[in-house]
Amino acid sequence: MPDELTYRDSGVNIDAGNELVRRIASACKATQRPEIFNDVGGFAALAEIPTRYKEPILVTGTDGVGTKLKLAIEHDRHDTIGQDLVAMCVNDVLVTGAEPFLFLDYFATDKLNLDIAERVIKGIANGCTLAGCSLVGGETAEMPGLYNDGDYDLAGFCVGVVERQLITTGDKIRSGDVLIALESSGPHSNGYSLIRKILGNHETKVKSSIIEDLLMPTRIYAASIQKLLGSIEVLGMAHITGGGLTENLPRMLKNNEHSILLDLVSWEIPEIFNWLQENGNISRREMLRTFNCGVGFVICVSADQAKKTCDLLNSVNEKPWIIGKIARPDYPEQETQLLIHGAE
Numbered sequence: 001m002p003d004e005l006t007y008r009d010s011g012v013n014i015d016a017g018n019e020l021v022r023r024i025a026s027a028c029k030a031t032q033r034p035e036i037f038n039d040v041g042g043f044a045a046l047a048e049i050p051t052r053y054k055e056p057i058l059v060t061g062t063d064g065v066g067t068k069l070k071l072a073i074e075h076d077r078h079d080t081i082g083q084d085l086v087a088m089c090v091n092d093v094l095v096t097g098a099e100p101f102l103f104l105d106y107f108a109t110d111k112l113n114l115d116i117a118e119r120v121i122k123g124i125a126n127g128c129t130l131a132g133c134s135l136v137g138g139e140t141a142e143m144p145g146l147y148n149d150g151d152y153d154l155a156g157f158c159v160g161v162v163e164r165q166l167i168t169t170g171d172k173i174r175s176g177d178v179l180i181a182l183e184s185s186g187p188h189s190n191g192y193s194l195i196r197k198i199l200g201n202h203e204t205k206v207k208s209s210i211i212e213d214l215l216m217p218t219r220i221y222a223a224s225i226q227k228l229l230g231s232i233e234v235l236g237m238a239h240i241t242g243g244g245l246t247e248n249l250p251r252m253l254k255n256n257e258h259s260i261l262l263d264l265v266s267w268e269i270p271e272i273f274n275w276l277q278e279n280g281n282i283s284r285r286e287m288l289r290t291f292n293c294g295v296g297f298v299i300c301v302s303a304d305q306a307k308k309t310c311d312l313l314n315s316v317n318e319k320p321w322i323i324g325k326i327a328r329p330d331y332p333e334q335e336t337q338l339l340i341h342g343a344e
Helices: 014-029 068-074 081-094 114-131 192-201 208-214 222-229 244-252 271-280 284-290 303-315
Strands: 056-064 099-109 134-142 152-163 178-183 236-239 259-263 295-301 321-327 337-341
Touching: 014 114, 014 134, 056 081, 068 081, 068 152, 068 192, 068 208, 081 099, 081 114, 081 152, 081 222, 081 236, 081 295, 099 114, 099 222, 114 134, 114 152, 114 222, 178 303, 192 271, 208 271, 222 295, 222 303, 236 244, 244 259, 244 284, 244 295, 244 337, 271 284, 295 303, 295 321, 303 321
Parallel strands: 099 134
Antiparallel strands: 056 152, 099 152, 178 295, 178 321, 236 295, 259 321, 259 337
16 A cells, blocks of 8 residues: 555645644734734634724725835845735725725745744735734635745735715825825835846846835825825825826826816825836836836825825925825826826
8 A cells, every 4th residue: 555645745734734823923012903703713703893993895906016026035035025015905995095904815835934934924914904904814824836936926915994074085086186196115015027027137136225125114194094084085096106297197087077187296206216217118108007106096186175185294204295186187297297088
């Protein structure tokens, strides 16, 4: 008879998975909000809706980190990639006016490296702390033969809560409303297939400062946006994610009656984007459609609320600026402007 086989013989180590749960338990527990019923390790998480909501609406979002993961793996930067994961999900949920509430992660790999997995998931917990949501669980999957040795993938799932009457829908946006930008921390987690192609085509060793800029974790805007929502009527919001400025800004508009008028000289594009454009021989149009170009989040308010909005954002250490306005589709754009049309 053949030798007796175990699950471990196939490449799956149940004991390592249990040890990972033990290692990350304290980091997960530190994110727990009072609405959470149970600790990490159960089959499912239980939570009650925060009691201050009269008509609570749940908002859900899911995302990953994309090929930025490859860059993080190549440069042993496992501690901050978890923040990228949280940010990509939380920032999407924020545009509805929701408060980030719960977060779950999915970590898949060929063979579980406890030290790396612990670093990644503690980074996720840190991102949840920044976002104000609870890391209530997740899944760790060993799948030998599906991933290359040393590779792993991440997915995240966020649940937010918003008062029905306070959902940010974009319905009230009108011509003349002002667009206020919040800066990014670099490319965030978008455009990395192109970035890695540029790095691969580079004939000489890329300076470490470039790699540092490319691996800066994605900003989480939850605290700043929550500060605004209690004091300002926010008409619309956009997370500048995959698709860059030209694809994401129109998503706050409900129809083609309005357009985005972007002031292209209202901000100084960070050097990392200039480096990418030069070394990749990328057109301005392609840059604006692929990368955030230094703009991570955009808020639409009425013109008479613009100063108060900027003052409030300054008070929480943001550096906001007016990046444009809402205009009619036939607005005569100038050389330093870009008119982006709304949804058809």
